[in-house]
Amino acid sequence: MTETWPVRLDKSKARREEILAAATRLFNRKSFAGVTLDAVAAEVGVTSGALYHHFANKELLVFECLSRGIALYREELARAMEQGIDGLELVRRFIRGRLRPGEPRMIVFSDLNSLPKIHREAVHRGRMENVERLAGLIASGVADGTVAARDPYLSSLAVFAVLDWMPLWYSENSYYTRQEAADAIDDLLTHGVLSRHVPEPLSLCDPWDLDEAISRLVPHASRALRRERILRAASQSFNQYGVVGSSMEAIANDAGLTRGAVYHHAPDKMTLLRLCLERAYRREGELLDLVLRKVGTEADPVRRIIAEEVYIMRAMVALHESDIGPKINFQNVAFLSQEQRRQMSGLHEEVVGANRERYVRGIDSGLFRKLDINFMQEIGAGLRNNFPTLFTMSQGQHVMDIADLCARLFLFGLKPRNI
Template identity: 30%
Template sequence: MSRTIDRSAAGKPLRDAARAARRAAVLEEACAEFRRVGVAAADLAAIARAVGVSRAALYNYCAGREDLARQCYLESLGALQALLHDAMSLPGMGLAKIAGFVREAIGHDRPIAAIAAEVDLLSGEARAEVERGQDELFDRLAALITAGQRDGSVRACNAAIAARTIWGLVFWAPLGELWTGRAGENLAARIGAELPPLVERGIVSNKGRGRHPAEAANLLAPILAARPDDRIEEVARAASRLFNRRGVEGVSLDDVAAEVGATKGLFYHHFKSKTALVRHCFERGFEIYDRLMSVAEEGADSIEQSRRALELNVMAQLYGLHPMSLNIFFRCLPAEDQRRYSQRASALLDLSVGFAERGMAAGLNRRFDAQAVSLASAGTFLFLGRWIEGEDLDRAERTAAEVADFFLYGLTAAAEPID
C-alpha cells in the first residue's frame, strides 16, 4: 500500500509561523504609530504600508484601530506580568524585588504611555479587558510592596498608590522627552538609570529626613479661588479633563457640550474651532502649572519646595483644576505651538531641577540626576487623574501626600522619615 503526504497539513506549521510573524510586524508598526500620534489619530493605512500589506489585508489581524490598540496593550501587559513574576520569584527582600522589576520594565519598549492615556477610547469588552489586565498588574505590584512591608524592607505606605506611582514613572520617559524638546539629551536612558534608586530611597539624604507636614489643600485653596468664575473656565476645565482621559482626537465638541450642559453654539461663541479650544486648554494648563510652581518656590527649604511642587501637581489633577496634561497630542500641534509649549515645559522642569539642586548643595538631598528625576515625576501627575475619579478633597490630599513621600523618601524602611 503506497503512502502519501498530506501537503496541506505539512504546510500548516509554516503558514502559522508566517502569520504569527506578520501579526508581530503589524503590532510593532502599530506601536510605533501610537507612540508617534496616539491612538485616536493613528493612521491604519500608514501602518499597513510599513508592514507591506494593503489596508484591507490589515483587517486579517485586527478589527480596526481600537482592536489594534487593545492587542498592543494586552501584549505589553503580558510581557510586564512576566517581568513582575520573575521579580517576585527572585530570592531576597521585597524592596530589592521591586527595584529589580523597575530595572527590567524600563527597557520594555512598548507604547504603554500613549495607549494608557487613551484607554477611555476603547469601548465595551475591549476596554473592560484592558482595564482588567491593568488592574491585575497594579494589584500584583501592590502585593509585592505589601510583602516588602511584611519582611521589613518597605516602609509603611499606601501600596496601591505606590504601585500606580511606579507605573507612571516607568512609562512616562518617552513623552517627557517629547514635551521638553530634549530628546538629544538621552533623557530616557538617564531616567532609566535613576528610577531604581529613586524607588528604593527617594531623593532626600539621611540629614534631611525630618518629615515636612502635608498642607496641599490649604495651599491649593487660593489658587482655586483665583481662577475665573465664568462659562469659559467651566468649559475649559471640563474639556481639559476629557482630553486628559481620552486624548484630544478622542473627544468631540459634542462630548464637551454634554459634560457642561451646553450647545455647540456656546463653543463657537467663544472659540472659532476645536483647535482653538485645545490651544486655550494648553494655555490655561501652563498658567496653572506656573502658579503651582510659584507657590512651591515659597517653601522654607528645598525639601518643602519639592514637597509642595509634588503635592500641588497631584492635587490639581484630582480636585478642582484639572489642567491639561502634557500628552501625545503635542506632536499634532503646529510647529510654532510645539516650540512655545516646549519652552514653557522646559521652564517648569528647570524650576523643579533648581529645588533639587539647592537641596543637594545644602546636604538635604542625596546626589542624583535632578533633571531626569524631575522629568520622571510628571508621569505620576499624568496617570493618577485617570485612575482616581471623583472630586474628593480629603482623598486627593492623602494621595498627594503619599506621592510626595514616595519621591522624597522612596520605599525603603531602612531610614524612616522622622515625624
C-alpha cells in the same frame, strides 16, 4: 519545500508582533487618532491587505496594542518572582526588567475612555490586576523590612505612573542610553532624591489651606469666566471620554453654552485641546510660584525642601478637585500637531525650567543627591501629571493621601532610611 503549519504559525505570530510594535511607536508619537492603518502598514513594510489579515480595523489594533502593553507588564512581574529574594529586590527586578535594553517599548495608556465599553473594561481590569501584583511584591518588602512602611497599593500605583510616563519623554537619540535611563529610574525610585542621611519624618509638613490659595487664581472678568467655563468642561470631557470620544457639541452642552460660544474661542477640537493644555501649564506655573513663596519663610532648610515637594503634589491634587480644575491628562499632547505643540512649547519650558531650578538648588545645598536633573524632572512629572489616572484607580483612597505618598516616594524612595 512546503512550509508546515507550525512554521507558518510562527511566522504569523512574528508578523503580528512586528505590526503591534510598529503601531505602538506610531500611536505614541502621533496618538490613536493621528495614525491610519495604511501608515502602520507602511511602517511595517506590508500591504494594507496583509495588515487587515491580522487586524480588521484600527479600533481592534489599538485594543491589541494596549493589551500587549498590559501583557508585557504582567510577564515582567512574573519574571521578577523568585523564592528567597527580599521584597525590595523583587520590585527592583521588575523595574529594571521592564526598562532594560532590548525589551519591547510600552504604549502610552491614553484616551482609554474612547474605546468601546468591552475593550475599555478589559484594559482597565488588566491594568488593575498588574497594580495589585506589584502591590503584592511591595507588601512582601514592607513585611520583611526592605521597603518603607507605606500603603503598598498606592506605592504600586505611583511606580506605574512613572513607568507609564516614560514613553512620553524617552528618546533613542538623546545623550543617555536606554540602560542609563533604566538605571536612573531604578536608583531614584529605590533611594529617593533626598540625601540618604535625611530621615523620613512621620509628619511631612504643616497643613496649608490650599482652597484659599487656589481661589486667588480664579479669573473675575466675565469674558475670562466664560472661557474658564469652556476649558473646564472641555478638560473634564477629555479626561472622562478621551479626545476621540469628546465632541464640541457635548462640551458646549456641559458648559451650559451654545456651540457658537465654544467655537468663538476655539474653531475645532484640537485647538480646544491645546487651549486646555496651555491652561494646565499656566496653572501649574502659578501654583509653583505660590508654593515657593509659601515655603520661602521656612528657616529650616530640610523642612523647607521637604515641604516644597509635598505642597506641590498637594497643590496639583487640590487644583484637580477645585473649581478651576480638573488637571487635564498631559498624555493628550500626542494628539496635537507639531505646530500646536510648538505654540505651547514656551509654557512647557517655563514649567520644566522652574522645576529643574528647584532640583539644582537642592543638589547645590547638599540635601538632594547628585542625580541627573533631566531624570529627576521626568520622574517627578510622571507622578504629578498622572494624578487623573491615579484617582480613577485608587479604590477610594483620599486624594491627599495619594499626593503625600507620591511625594514620599520621590523624596525618600522605596528603601527605608534606616538600612
